[in-house]
Amino acid sequence: MSPRLHRFHGGIHPPEHKTESNGPPIATLPLPPQLVLPLRQHLGNAAEACVHVDQMVLKGQIIARADGVVSAALHAPTSGTVTAIAAKPLPHPSQLAEPCIVIEPDGRDAWQTRQPFDWQAAGPRATRDHLCEMGVVGLGGAVFPSHIKLGTPSEAGIETLIINGAECEPYITCDDRLMRERAADIIGGIEIMRHLMQARSVKVGIEDNKPDAIAAMVAAAGGREIEIVPLPTLYPSGGAKQLIRLLTGIEVPGGTRATELGVQCFNVGTAYAIARAVWQGEPLISRIVTLAGNVQRPQNVEALLGTSVDWLMQWAGQRPDTDRILMGGPLMGIELPSPFVPVVKATNCLLAGSPRLLPKPGPAMPCIRCGECAQVCPAELQPQDLYWFAKAQQLGKAQEWHLFDCIECGACSYVCPSQIPLVQFYQAAKADIWDAERKKRAADQARLRHEFRAERLARDKAERAAKLASKAIEAQKAATAAKAEAATNPEAAQALADKQAIIQAALARAQAQRQAADTPANPTPADTPAPAVDGKQALIQAAMARAAAKRAAQATPDNPPQVD
Incomplete structure (x- = not known):
C-alpha cells in the first residue's frame, strides 16, 4: 500500500536537465595544487584557527575548533603545509573576504590516526559533541551545525524523522548519485540519527524521477523500519517545510521550529557524513559536487573542501563561451563573483552558464498584476505585494505580509511574464531588516551601557558621601569626647x-606653600607678600x-x- 501524500500549494515543473550529469559514477579527483578553507563554512560563529603558518598537517587533522555552541570544527582535507592564514574571497555575491587557512598539499594524502566512535555506549550528548568535533553540518543548503539539530525539545523524542532525498532543482544530481552508490552508509547514518532523536518513525522522500536511487535505498533499508517514499516530481518539493507537508501533512508556521511539532528534517548527504564520522572517525573534509551546464564532461565528483572552483571547472572541460558560474541550481543558486573561490560545505553544484544555455533575463518590465506568482508560491504568499513593499522600502508592511516565510525558491521569478527578479527584492529587503535590527541592538546595548555607567557613578558618589559623613560624625564624636576629658x-x-x-x-x-606657588618668579616690592608664619x-x-x-x-x- 502506497503511503498517503499531502500536496503543498503551488510549485512548478521546470526542465530537469538531470540526465546530463547523473549517468557516470562519482569521480575521484587528483589532489589540487592548493586548498583554501574559510573559517566560516556554517551558520553561527566561525571556527577558530588552531594551527600556524609553516605547520605540517595530516589529512583529517583539526585545523580550526568550534567557537561556541552554534559552530563546527574544520579539518585538513589532505596532508601538507599551512602556507597562510589570511583573508580570502568567499563564494558569495557580496565578494567579501574572510579569514581562511591555506594548505599546500604534499602529495602523500597521509591520514592522521582514525578511530571509530562507539555511539551506542557513549550516549546522545557525547555523540553530538563528537559530530561537532568532526565538523558535520547540514549538506542540504542551510549548513546548520548538525549536532544542534539532533537535539530534541524533550526526552520523549520526536514523532517523525524525515530524510530529504528529493533533490528537486534542475541540473543538480549529487544526492541522486550518492544514494545510488552509498545507500548503505546513508541508512547507517539514519539509524544513528533515529537513536539520537528517539524518533518513532522514519520517512525518506525521493522524487520519482530517480528510480535507481529509490531502488538502492529500498535495498539498503532491508527489513528496517525505514519508509522510502517516492514523491511526485514538483519543484520545490525538496524544501524542508514542503517535504514535511508532503510526507506528514503538518504545516510548520513561520517562526516555529519543526521539532516543536514532533518532526525534523535532514539531507541524505548529512546522513552519509554522520555515518562516516561515527563509523570511520572521518571528519567532513569533502562532499559530492555536481559539475554541469556549459562543460564538456558534466559529472558528479567528490571534491575536497577548499578546492578552487576554477580548477574543478577546468577539469570538467569548461567551454570558452562560459560567462558566469552559479553555485547551486538555476533557480536558487548564487552567481559567483569569481571562479577563483573555494568549494565549501554548502557547495552542492557548480553550474556553468552561457548566453546559449542559461541566458541572463532581459530588463524587467512593469508588473501587470497577473497573479501567476501567487499561484505557484509554495509558501502561499502574495509575491506581487511583497515586491511593492520591498521596492518602496516599506519594510514594516513587508514583515506584516510574512516576508520571512519566503523560502527564496525562485518559482515566482521563474513564471513572471515581466521578468521581474522578485527574489532579489525579497533578499534585499530581508538584508535591510536584519541590518536595521543589528543597528537597533547595538544602540540598545550602548544605551544600557550608558545607563549602567550613570547608575554606577551615582552609586559610587553616594557611597563616598556616606563614608565621608560617617567619618565626620566619628571625628566630631571623638573631638567632643576629647574636650570633655580635657575639662577634668x-x-x-x-x-x-x-x-x-x-x-x-x-x-x-x-598656607605658606600655596602663597609660594602664587608668588611671581621675579616679584616686585609691591608684589612681595608679607612673611608667612614659619x-x-x-x-x-x-x-x-x-x-x-x-x-x-x-x-x-x-x-x-x-x-x-
Whole structure:
C-alpha cells in the first residue's frame, strides 16, 4: 500500500536537465595544487584557527575548533603545509573576504590516526559533541551545525524523522548519485540519527524521477523500519517545510521550529557524513559536487573542501563561451563573483552558464498584476505585494505580509511574464531588516551601557558621601569626647592642646606653600607678600609650650618652677 501524500500549494515543473550529469559514477579527483578553507563554512560563529603558518598537517587533522555552541570544527582535507592564514574571497555575491587557512598539499594524502566512535555506549550528548568535533553540518543548503539539530525539545523524542532525498532543482544530481552508490552508509547514518532523536518513525522522500536511487535505498533499508517514499516530481518539493507537508501533512508556521511539532528534517548527504564520522572517525573534509551546464564532461565528483572552483571547472572541460558560474541550481543558486573561490560545505553544484544555455533575463518590465506568482508560491504568499513593499522600502508592511516565510525558491521569478527578479527584492529587503535590527541592538546595548555607567557613578558618589559623613560624625564624636576629658584631666587637656598646635602648624605650612606657588618668579616690592608664619618655628613654640605646662604641673611650694 502506497503511503498517503499531502500536496503543498503551488510549485512548478521546470526542465530537469538531470540526465546530463547523473549517468557516470562519482569521480575521484587528483589532489589540487592548493586548498583554501574559510573559517566560516556554517551558520553561527566561525571556527577558530588552531594551527600556524609553516605547520605540517595530516589529512583529517583539526585545523580550526568550534567557537561556541552554534559552530563546527574544520579539518585538513589532505596532508601538507599551512602556507597562510589570511583573508580570502568567499563564494558569495557580496565578494567579501574572510579569514581562511591555506594548505599546500604534499602529495602523500597521509591520514592522521582514525578511530571509530562507539555511539551506542557513549550516549546522545557525547555523540553530538563528537559530530561537532568532526565538523558535520547540514549538506542540504542551510549548513546548520548538525549536532544542534539532533537535539530534541524533550526526552520523549520526536514523532517523525524525515530524510530529504528529493533533490528537486534542475541540473543538480549529487544526492541522486550518492544514494545510488552509498545507500548503505546513508541508512547507517539514519539509524544513528533515529537513536539520537528517539524518533518513532522514519520517512525518506525521493522524487520519482530517480528510480535507481529509490531502488538502492529500498535495498539498503532491508527489513528496517525505514519508509522510502517516492514523491511526485514538483519543484520545490525538496524544501524542508514542503517535504514535511508532503510526507506528514503538518504545516510548520513561520517562526516555529519543526521539532516543536514532533518532526525534523535532514539531507541524505548529512546522513552519509554522520555515518562516516561515527563509523570511520572521518571528519567532513569533502562532499559530492555536481559539475554541469556549459562543460564538456558534466559529472558528479567528490571534491575536497577548499578546492578552487576554477580548477574543478577546468577539469570538467569548461567551454570558452562560459560567462558566469552559479553555485547551486538555476533557480536558487548564487552567481559567483569569481571562479577563483573555494568549494565549501554548502557547495552542492557548480553550474556553468552561457548566453546559449542559461541566458541572463532581459530588463524587467512593469508588473501587470497577473497573479501567476501567487499561484505557484509554495509558501502561499502574495509575491506581487511583497515586491511593492520591498521596492518602496516599506519594510514594516513587508514583515506584516510574512516576508520571512519566503523560502527564496525562485518559482515566482521563474513564471513572471515581466521578468521581474522578485527574489532579489525579497533578499534585499530581508538584508535591510536584519541590518536595521543589528543597528537597533547595538544602540540598545550602548544605551544600557550608558545607563549602567550613570547608575554606577551615582552609586559610587553616594557611597563616598556616606563614608565621608560617617567619618565626620566619628571625628566630631571623638573631638567632643576629647574636650570633655580635657575639662577634668590636665594631661588630656595638654595633649589636646599639643594636637591642635600640630594641626595649626600643618595648616601654616600648607598656607605658606600655596602663597609660594602664587608668588611671581621675579616679584616686585609691591608684589612681595608679607612673611608667612614659619612652620618650623611654630613647632618649636608648641614644644616650648608643652615643656612649660609640664613644669607648671610638677611645681610645689617646696619645689618652685624653674625660670629659664
